[in-house]
Amino acid sequence: MRYWLIKSEGDCYSIDQLKKDRKTPWSGVRNFQARNFMRDAMSVGDLALFYHSNASPSGVVGVARVCSTPYEDVTARDKNDEHYDPRSYKLYEEARKNKTEFVPVWMLVDFEFVKKYPRMVSLHELKNDPVLKDMVVCQKGSRLSIQPVTKQEFLYIEKIATK
DNA sequence: GCCAACGTTGGC
DNA sequence: GCCAACGTTGGC
Numbered sequence: 481m482r483y484w485l486i487k488s489e490g491d492c493y494s495i496d497q498l499k500k501d502r503k504t505p506w507s508g509v510r511n512f513q514a515r516n517f518m519r520d521a522m523s524v525g526d527l528a529l530f531y532h533s534n535a536s537p538s539g540v541v542g543v544a545r546v547c548s549t550p551y552e553d554v555t556a557r558d559k560n561d562e563h564y565d566p567r568s569y570k571l572y573e574e575a576r577k578n579k580t581e582f583v584p585v586w587m588l589v590d591f592e593f594v595k596k597y598p599r600m601v602s603l604h605e606l607k608n609d610p611v612l613k614d615m616v617v618c619q620k621g622s623r624l625s626i627q628p629v630t631k632q633e634f635l636y637i638e639k640i641a642t643k
Numbered sequence: 644g645c646c647a648a649c650g651t652t653g654g655c
Numbered sequence: 656g657c658c659a660a661c662g663t664t665g666g667c
Contacts, residue, residue, distance in 0.1 A: 489653090511662075534653055603654080621660040623652050645667090652661080 482526045483634040484517070485617055486544065486591065487625040490532035495542045495596050498530070503547055503592035507555045508563040510586065514626040519550045519587040521628075528591065529629060529637060531617065532600075539602035540637055548590035556586040597641035611636050 486506065488494070498504055509515055526546040532538055555561040556568040568585050575582035606612045616627040 487653090513662095536655090538654070621653090623661055625652085647664105647666090649664080650662095652659100654659095655657085 484528035486528045487533045490535035498593045537602040539600045542596040543594040544591040547592040550587045552584040553586040553588040
């Protein structure tokens, strides 16, 4: 069982939206490191801190849980999708034409809603807490949208968010 | 394989 | 809205 932090722009896909949807495919990730975490390292049942980025303020707002094994992110070859990847479309068409197996570049897992915290734990708070200051999200210029967190960090944030 | 140029992320 | 930091692309 591992612990993660997943970022979403609050006004793009918020924790409230996840609560409403109950679960959602974590589509649109176009960063290899983030993809690798989803494809190679996540297991059903893993818990993730849900982080609102580009918000005022940004911070951790709740918890989600991995609820599927990895599968193709089909939005990558959907021309109408915001995160359309022309290369993926080309690879898919080629495989179809040549009747060879299509190996998708972009993979995802589904996340389900677990809880929204009674209060947000802001980035400022994370950075100023000696227990949490080593988190990836606290590092300068950190852009990784899916990152591992330690069990200690996860439990500690749970504690201060609900106290 | 280097690295400049570019597009994007995300804090502020 | 600005811009620093980053990841990716593509010319050479």
